[in-house]
Amino acid sequence: MNITFESQPNCRAVYRIEIPAADVQREREDVTANYARSARLPGFRPGKAPKAVVAKKYEGQIREELETALVRKGYNEASKRGDADILSVLNVRDQALHGDDHYTFTIEVSTVPQFELPEYKGIPVKLAKVEVDDADVDHDLLHLRERYQTFTDVEREAQLGDYAVLQVTGSFDGKPVEETHPDAPAYLKKIDGNWFQLSEKENFLPGFYAGLVGAKKGDTRDIAVTLPEDFPYEALRNQVVTFHTTVEGVKEGVLPALDEDFAKKLNPEWDLERLRTEVKNSIQARREQNRENERTNQVIAHLADKLEFELPQEVVNREAQRRTNDIARNALNQGMDQGQIMDAQEQIVSAATQQARQNVKVSFILGEVAKKENLRVSEDQLRMALAQIAMRQKVTPKKLLQDAKKNNLIERLREDLLIENAIRFLKENAVVEEVEAEKEDCGHDHGH
DSSP: OEEEEEEETTTEEEEEEEEOHHHHHHHHHHHHHHHHHHOOOTTSOTTOSOHHHHHHHTHHHHHHHHHHHHHHHHHHHHHHTOSSOEEEEEEEEEEEEOTTSOEEEEEEEEEOOOOOOOOOSSOEEEEEOOOOOHHHHHHHHHHHHHHTOEEEEEOSOOOTTOEEEEEEEEEETTEEHHHHOTTSOHHHHEEEEEEEEOOSSOOSSTTTTGGGTTOOTTOEEEEEEEOOTTOSSGGGTTOEEEEEEEEEEEEEEEOOOSSHHHHHHHOTTOOHHHHHHHHHHHHHHHHHHHHHHHHHHHHHHHHHHHOOOOOOHHHHHHHHHHHHHHHHHHHHHTTOOHHHHHHTHHHHHHHHHHHHHHHHHHHHHHHHHHHHTTOOOOHHHHHHHHHHHHHHHTOOHHHHHHHHHHHTHHHHHHHHHHHHHHHHHHHHTOEEEEEOOOOOOOSOOOOO
């Protein structure tokens, strides 16, 4: 068999394969013999028809099966040569059975990226000490009380931290946004009785909350807002939208007292001391988890930053599609409507593609670490992972295993677990420097 190999950019390669006539004839005889054994032709007992008659009768099917067998044979030989680590076959083309019976074809394949791992034992990581003090507990207790706050109507002017109940109509160039931009996000067109907490952090529309400070129930205000240049709805980026606003009410949040009654409201068996202990334990667990996540992120970033190599585009595309679907699904779950998601489609695809490239790159790096260290996935580890998936999906392990055989779940799960084992290995072998913890940003301005 004559095989030539040609490496191409972006982790692709081409094999040109020529199978000699003698091999083709042998393969044809095998395929024809298989047909002859089961052929039912008029005038012959089953399996007794002459091969020449069978060959003529099933000429098309035999040729198709012969070509499939020859391609398989050629690919098997090519993959044994070690020219490249083949990921998948992309295309089989230029198939030709020549007059003298030799057979030629070309196989395009996707290949595993080639790179040299840097030193990966002893990666330096900086991790925050995990300490929880009374101020931390007080901070989390404040959040907890906010979840149980009640609201009272006030006649005074609205202050930061208050809630304003609003009727709003948006206009652009003196006309309702509903008319000028019917496909704009709904909240630019009309808001009907929604509550807004007035916050220093302009996490809704820049300047909108500030424009409501000092307003009382019954007041009307026109608030001009310049939409930012990264606003999700492209047609109104950097444009001024005026919000004609009526304040239907001003409400003040009233926190429940931090006392034994509040503790018992959360759990009948708790007193105030037990509540503080539970909150402290919860903060401790959260920070320890954050520390573990940070350890993971740092060892991965250390290797990813040191390596640059070509990636197989089809793998990146597959991962980008998965990430795009995830981002869109999360956006829907967080209340964005289909129109807003379509407006942000370009950013979503761009972010997903960038993240996909990084994910694919990291997977290959960790796969190489697993190979170098001869890491394995134990059957117990696989069983446990399958049991967890079955529990999450609320199906029996037996049912999950039946489905797994159809959708290749076991193989994909084994790959994921091997990657996890590689991360665990890197973390166990990292060199940790303890640093002082920064104060947590809860991302919420209470206005108190």
